[in-house]
Amino acid sequence: MRVLLSTWGSRGDVEPLLGLALELRAQGVDVRMCAPPDFAERLAEVGVPFVPMGFAVRELVASKPSPTEVAAALVAVHFDVVGKAAEDCDAVVATGLMPAGVRSVAEHLGIHYVLACFHQLGMPSLHYPPGRRPGKPFPPGETDLRVLWKIDAERVDAMYREPLNTHRAALGLPPVDNVRDHVLTPRPWVAVDPVLWPLQDVLGFDPVQTGAWLMPDDRPLPADLVKFLEEGEPPVYVGFGSMQMAGVPDAGAAAVEAIRAQGRRVLVSRGWADLAPVGEGDDCFAVGEANHRELFRRVAAVVHHGGAGTTTTAALAGAPQVIVPQLVDQPVLGAARDGAGYRCGARRSDADRRVPVERA
Structure with a gap:
């Protein structure tokens, strides 16, 4: 079995996937990983095959690009880099900054797709409001969480829907109406410790809490x-x-x-x-x-x-x-x-x- 792990983000998005990669490899699974070029050395240290994906995170943060530019570039990378890396795989696990195109790649290839989160705050809930995203402002004084989560989905669509559906159309796939929920799937994984962060009820999803994915580390201190x-x-x-x-x-x-x-x-x-x-x-x-x-x-x-x-x-x-x-x-x-x-x-x-x- 071959599994592709895909992420774009900071070290907090990469290290848990490395923990998963080593556990999968111990179970006899052939694993490779798409990640930002910032982490080439880290993947080499643990021997996980590395496919550089997109632009460097540190350079992006320093350059302060517009959110729509990042979204379009990231979607293009998903269809190009992840699409090629997943061609001979049986499944792909995606996480990090809105992996909008990865599910479409899996759909096109006919392989299994899983979305993994390292918190549940991107999933609509009546226990907490949406986090900060660029785009449409919330109405002043609005406290109805259902309204706020609807606007959250609109914000994601404004950044990702056009580039996503353009690439989907090129593959003969139907358009996506709600990018956020499409990416999450009805049953996302939440890879966090259940004692530190027990799951709260979410609206329209049935998440699976796997526990934290931790890298084994036996390196001596300098x-x-x-x-x-x-x-x-x-x-x-x-x-x-x-x-x-x-x-x-x-x-x-x-x-x-x-x-x-x-x-x-x-x-x-x-x-x-x-x-x-x-x-x-x-x-x-x-x-x-x-x-x-x-x-x-x-x-x-x-x-x-x-x-x-x-x-x-x-x-x-x-x-x-x-x-x-x-x-x-x-x-x-x-x-x-x-x-x-x-x-x-x-x-x-x-x-x-x-x-x-x-x-x-």
Whole structure:
């Protein structure tokens, strides 16, 4: 059996699929993965066959393109790159930034398609409102969640329906009226920990909660990092993963100074925000790529953006957490994580909001 895994997004969209890829491979499944070129080295590390898909995520976020341009380009990549990569496959699992064209590719090839989410906030519900997407504004003062979710579907259609149906027509496929629900399917998978994030009722869908997809990691910590950890009391870890923190460029420095004010040492994870030590003291150490499963067992607390993967890993390590949510699921789901730590806010610039970060 051959399975194609497809995603376009940040590391939080890639790592869970790598966890799935390794488990499938252990079960004898032939797996390959379409992902942004940013992650070629990471896939090579774990030996998963890699098909570069589209443009680099970091470059896109920095360039602030229009949402409609990104949508059209992404759909084209689905039909081209994913379409070719899936030709000899039996199934495709899609996630990440609105994989609008992947289901159409599977339909054309006659193979099975599954949509996987790492949160359920893109599914209509009477428990929470839609997340932020570009497009039609909500009516002032509107509180009816059914109305808001209808507008959410209209926003997705405005960005994706025309390019999607143009490519579908070229393959002889009928047009799609509701892109969001078409992508989700009636039975999407939700790959998150059921203790941290139990499923809530959704409107018109029957999701399957699989539990979190975690990468096994037995890498030793770098020697210089181990030396820093052993030289004093456990430090407080600060890292924001794939968040570039453009709207709050001083977030890392502010966190370091706040931690120092409490008499604690600081471990700074560079990440996509390129965080660095502050000041000349030996109480602050910068680390790049590292085994979080092992590292979080050895820190006093974890300050991070609230991504599902980091939150789950910190919870498994028993580390207290301070969450500084930035986008997508992070601000909303942060409230459900307060039992594992403390959640605080962060400013975001208007420029950041132009980047289409919605997930399926």
